[in-house]
Amino acid sequence: MPKTQPNLYAFPSGDVLAQALRAYVIQSQNAGIERHGVFKVAVSGGSLPKTLAAALLAPSSGPGDVVDFSKWEIFFADERAVPLDHADSNYALVKAELLDKLPADQQPAAVHAIDTTHLGDIQELADQYEKTLVASFASRDSVRLPIFDLLLLGCGPDGHTCSLFPGHELLREVDAWVAPIEDSPKPPPKRITLTLPVVTHAVRVAFVATGGGKKDIMKQIFDAGAGLPCALVNEAAGDRCSWFVDEPAVEGVTFPRRAYL
Ligand SMILES: O=C(O)[C@H](O)[C@@H](O)[C@H](O)[C@H](O)COP(=O)(O)O
Numbered sequence: 131m132p133k134t135q136p137n138l139y140a141f142p143s144g145d146v147l148a149q150a151l152r153a154y155v156i157q158s159q160n161a162g163i164e165r166h167g168v169f170k171v172a173v174s175g176g177s178l179p180k181t182l183a184a185a186l187l188a189p190s191s192g193p194g195d196v197v198d199f200s201k202w203e204i205f206f207a208d209e210r211a212v213p214l215d216h217a218d219s220n221y222a223l224v225k226a227e228l229l230d231k232l233p234a235d236q237q238p239a240a241v242h243a244i245d246t247t248h249l250g251d252i253q254e255l256a257d258q259y260e261k262t263l264v265a266s267f268a269s270r271d272s273v274r275l276p277i278f279d280l281l282l283l284g285c286g287p288d289g290h291t292c293s294l295f296p297g298h299e300l301l302r303e304v305d306a307w308v309a310p311i312e313d314s315p316k317p318p319p320k321r322i323t324l325t326l327p328v329v330t331h332a333v334r335v336a337f338v339a340t341g342g343g344k345k346d347i348m349k350q351i352f353d354a355g356a357g358l359p360c361a362l363v364n365e366a367a368g369d370r371c372s373w374f375v376d377e378p379a380v381e382g383v384t385f386p387r388r389a390y391l
Contacts, residue, residue, distance in 0.1 A: 134368030138352065139390040140380050144340065148185040150390040151338065151374050155186065155280065156197060158334050162279030163201050168239055169279050170266065172205040172324060172332075174292060175220035176284040179227040181338050187231055202238040203266060207281055207329070208293040209244050209259075211252050211310075211320035218318050242266070244322065252310035256322040260308040276307060278332040281324075285339045286316060289347050289358030293323035296358050301326055326359070330366035337363075337371070342378040352385035 141147035155171075162169035173179065186197050210218045221243045229241065242262050248255040267276035283291045293311050294300055303309050303325045311321050329335065337360065339348065351361045364371055380387070 134370075136364040136367070136371040136373060137369060138373045138375070138380070138383075138385055138387045140375050140377055140387045141390075142377055144181070144184070144376060147338075147340070147374050147376055148181065148188070151181065151336070152185040152188060152195075152197070153390075154336060154372065154374070155182075155282075156195065158280040158336075159198065159201070161333070163198070165279070167201070168203050169198075169201050170203045170205070171280045171282065172207040172278050173220075173224060173282045174207045174284045175210070175223055176286070177340070178282060178284045178338050179220075179224045181340070182282060183227040183231065186228065199232055199236040199238050203240045203242070204238050205242045205263070205266075205278070206244070206259075207283055208321055208323040210318050211244075211249050211255055211322065212318060213246055213249070214243055240266075252312060252320050252322060256306070256308045256310040259322055260306065263307050275327055275331045278328075279334065281329060281332045281335045283329075283335065283337050283363075285337050285344065285347065285351070285360045287343060287347055288315070289351055289356075289360050290316070291337070291360050291363060292329060293321040294326060294329070294359040301359060301362065303327075326362060326366075329363055332367070333370065335363060335367050335371045337373045338375070339373065339379045340376045342381065344375070344379040345381045345383070348375070348380050348383050352380075352383050 159169040190196050206220050209220050212218045214221050245258045263276050307328050309325050314321050350356050355361050
């Protein structure tokens with residue numbers, strides 16, 4: 131099979147980006163619901179939840195433009211080993227930016243937060259989160275990897291995504307679905323993360339990266355490859371991978387952009 135390329139969509143403003151991201155998420159949501167009655171999506175932390183909220187909380191423009199959160203099963207692509215009400219918690223961030231703003235009849239079917247009784251043992255924290263995935267996706271004997279309908283990810287200034295950092299041994303993990311990390315270069319150091327095989331097997335992977343602070347790493351990811359975590363996802367997922375960026379984030383990037391239709 132010929133190798134496919136990721137889709138790079140660059141937008142003139144945050145508003146236009148949010149509109150396109152909304153259309154993309156709805157398309158993915160509808161496909162997931164058609165496939166198995168729910169939409170299984172995992173989200174990252176960082177700036178993503180805010181962008182996502184801007185995209186998804188906008189009023190519907192008609193019958194084809196409906197976000198049905200009641201069919202969403204939300205997971206965390208990575209999570210920091212902190213209590214759920216801690217300022218560093220990705221759950222707390224998604225809750226504050228998005229979940230708390232949804233009406234009662236639009237609460238998600240499930241929001242899979244980490245089990246904070248295991249904060250003292252992050253291997254156990256990761257193992258328990260993997261069990262949450264097993265319970266939702268099927269037993270590890272029957273499926274090699276869980277297949278998310280959509281992963282919504284950010285890209286760090288060093289090319290990391292989820293809590294998969296450049297040069298880290300976790301990039302070589304082939305067995306676990308969820309892994310602990312104790313030495314994250316981005317604070318806080320203790321986290322759990324989906325592993326690279328899980329990320330690259332999703333039906334769709336969407337990255338959101340905005341601002342001029344991202345342009346150097348975007349050049350490395352798209353024009354040099356360089357084995358960075360985001361580049362590894364691009365390589366393995368090909369055209370299942372879509373980047374929603376603004377113009378400043380891709381200034382000087384020569385990789386061909388696509389028009390979002
Ligand atoms: O919990 C985390 O730290 C994130 O999941 C991390 O992978 C994030 O998505 C990137 O660091 C990009 O963050 P920004 O969008 O804030 O640049």
